[in-house]
Amino acid sequence: MSTGKESLSNVHSSVQTANKTGWRKILAFIGPAYLVSVGYMDPGNWATDIAGGSAFGYSLIWVLLASNLIALLLQSLSARLGIVRGLDLAQASKNTYPRVVNFFLYLLAQLAIIACDLAEIIGMAIGLQLLFDLPLIWGVSLTITDTLLMLFLMNKGMRKLELFIVSMIFIVGLSFLVEMFIVQPDVIEVAKGFVPGNLSGNALYIAIGIIGATVMPHNLYLHSSLVQTRQIVRxxxxxxxxxxxxxxxxxxxxxxxxxxxxxxxxxxxxxxxKNGYFEIAEIQDAYKLLEHIFGRTAPVLFAVALIAAGQSSTITGTLAGQIIMEGHINLRVEPWLRRLLTRVLAIVPAVFTILYYGEDGLGKLIILSQVVLSLQLGFAVIPLIHFTSDKKKMGKFAIGKWAKLGAWASAVVIVGLNGKLVYEQIFSWISESSGGTLIWIYALVIPVVLGIVSLLLYVFLRPLLFKHKDNPIFIPHGIATVINNLDAIQYNHIGIAIDFSKNDSNTIRHGIMQGGDKALYTLIHVVETAGAQYNGVEVMDHETQSDVDNINQYVIAMQKMGYNANAKVGFGMAAKSISKIVIEEKIEFVVMGSHGHKALKDLIFGTTVNKVRHMIDVPVLVVKPLR
Known part of the structure; x- marks a missing residue:
């Protein structure tokens, strides 16, 4: 049972795996990696792969293969951390590094998620334009609505969410399977592409983009949490x-x-x-050329797969955002609000690029976003290797020397390539700049780079220099105290919120159960008409008069049964009026009926119960509606 303290607590241990054998056992565990894998085929991958294939032919396939092998190793370490220690990567980092370091690690991880989301926004907008001729600025704006889809799916449970993601992956995979039959690649040339070659200049830039698009840092956080949705025997x-x-x-x-x-x-x-188009970095250009070379079927499949990839990736990006926010800085907000904030932060640079650089600049922006992802990788990979190598914390499940060697080699490759890229870029800026621009590079860019390098060195060295000095696991709601006795509490004044629905009798019944025949019961109803909101107690429209008569009938009925009852009518906003009456009447205990709204209705109608709970300092009993 979830206590609300675990990673993704609303779905923690929600999928049963016990008492299953054979295929049922395998199917019970299948799911988390598929949610992670969508990040490996999102629009950011499309942009880097298209740029690499058009500029260098098949010669960068080995970079893809190497990236995939690195991803396999690191994702398996991430899953191991979550299974063995019951912590996600962000929580483990919080227990190891000081608060200020965790804050910067959170900022860098959040930047990576925004960069990833940026690629998804552009990819989906391009897909909508290609299929429906929708202007990109409209498509970018429309992507904000997928927050509602995310909210709907998360309320349906982990298995439904995984099913949606797998269906999106199936659409992408099927589309490209058909595409391969259409383009008929040269098999021998493809095989030669698996032979490693030298990387420099634009090839290095694109290769790093491929690594960043493949081994995504937020996927390491995500996987370490998703594996905990499976209920296992400890x-x-x-x-x-x-x-x-x-x-x-x-x-x-x-x-x-x-x-x-x-x-x-x-x-x-x-x-x-092969057809001489060596600089096709834009997804739109790829679509047009596909139509020109192969006819209408290929580009339509291309656009459908693009939309499916972007939509599935945006869901997993939201989950990763929740994990890093709660893990690194212990900040919990509603998933839809976090999704909306991340999406808005990603939409701004996309809209800015369209307005000032035109639609042609979006392809370069996608590739830049993937390079940003790659630059952040070291801050996720290095702690992950430290945590899974710790024999004191991982016990017999700490990784062996060969896995450790492979992991550190991967980290060196990632950090080394990124370091080379940053050095070449800064050197290029210095050689091409003069005057005021050169001052800005020395005054701003270089200090920021040095600060990031210092942080990376600290993240690497601290677990080595201060071994086993981890902070205790932070529990958001404190540590349980010893219970000595549980004397019954007698509430003398109980407030019961009613709304003249079929659930009122059930709500009143639960109120009476708390106080018996000795308590005073105040029935509370709020008139929420437009007139009540503006005129307050001075309003006496038909609804108000009817509500007053109805609540008095409840009071008379309770008095006939021997209970001491009275009525209070509030006006305007429900939560504010109820809280005001509770405080003014010195009510000791409040009983409220839940309206039973879910997902979209909560977003539209609000949640009065939660608002009241935060406005008053007395116990609140929430009674679910009868079915």
Whole structure:
């Protein structure tokens, strides 16, 4: 049972895995890696793969393969951390690093999510334009509405969410399977692309973009949390089984993602590079050329897959945002609000680019977003390796020397390539700039880079220099105290909020259960008409008169049954009026009926119960409506 303190507490341990064997056991664990894998085939991957395939043919396939192998290793470490320690990567970081460091780690991780979301916004907007000829500025604006879809799916439970994601992956995979039959790539040339080659200049930039688009930092946070949605037996054998089945899940899901990415790069190489189109970095150009070369079917499949990839990625980005926010800085807000905030922060640069640089600048913006993702990778990868290598915390499940060697080699490659890119970029800026621009580079850019490098060194060195000095796990609501006795509490004045629905009798019954025949009961109703909101107690419209008569009938009925009851009518906003009456009447206990709204209705009508709970300092009993 979830206590609200775990990672993604609303779905923690919500999927049963016990008492299942064979295929049922495998199917019970399948899911988390598929949610993670959508980040490996989102519009950001499309942009980097298309740019790489059109500019360098099949020669960068080996970068894709290397990125996928690194991703397999790191995602399996992420899953291991979540299964063994029951912590996600952000929570483990909070227990290891000081608060100020966690704050900066949160900012960098949030920046990565915004960069990822930026690619999804642009990708979906481009997909809508390609299919329906919708202007990009409108498409970008429309993407804000997917917050409602995310809210709906999260209220349906983890399995329904996973089913939606898998269906989106199926659409993307099927689309590119058909595309491969249409373009008919050169198999021998494709095989040669798996041979590693030298990287420099634009090839290095695109290669780093591919790494950033493939090994996404927020996916490491996400996977370490999603594996905890499976309810496992916390024994050595139970944990070992969970690690094994989650590894199968990871291998299958990420290899499918690799095939999709390879298909995109091969498509670009076969359609554009071989036909002399060497600079097709724009998704729109790829769509038009596909139509020009292969007819209408190929580009339609391309656009449908693009929308499906963007829509599925935006869901997982929201979950990752929740994990890093709660884990690093212990800030909890409603998922729809966090989704809306992240989406708005991503929409702003997209709209700015369209307005000032035109639609042609969006392709470059997508690739830049993937490079930003790659630059943030070290801050997620290095702590992850430290945590899963710690034999004191991981016990027998700490990673072995070969896995550790591979993980650190991956980290060196990622950080080294990023360092090379940053050095080349700054050197290029200095050589091309003069006067005021050069001053800004020395005064702002270089200090920021040095600060980020210092933070990365600290993240690497602290677990080595201060081994096993972790802070205790932070529990948001405190630590349970010892219970000595539980004497009954007698409430002398109980408030009961009513709304003249079929649930009133049930709400009143629960109120009487708290105070018996000794308490005073104040029935509370709020008139919420427009007149009541503006005129308050001076309003006496038909609804107000009717409500006063009805509440008095409740009072008379209770008095006939031997209970001491009276009535109070409020005017205007329900939560504010109820809270005012509770305070003025010195009510000790409040009983309220839940309206039973879910998801969209809560967003539209609001949640009076939650607002009242935060406005008063007396206990509140919420009574669910009768079915």
């Amino acid at each position: 024994t050595h054998e139970g944990i070992k089984t969970a690690i094994k089945f989650n590894f199968f899940d990871t291998v299958i899901a990420l290899n499918l993602a690799f095939l999709v990415n390879a298909a995109i790069l091969i498509l670009a190489a076969s359609a554009f590079y």
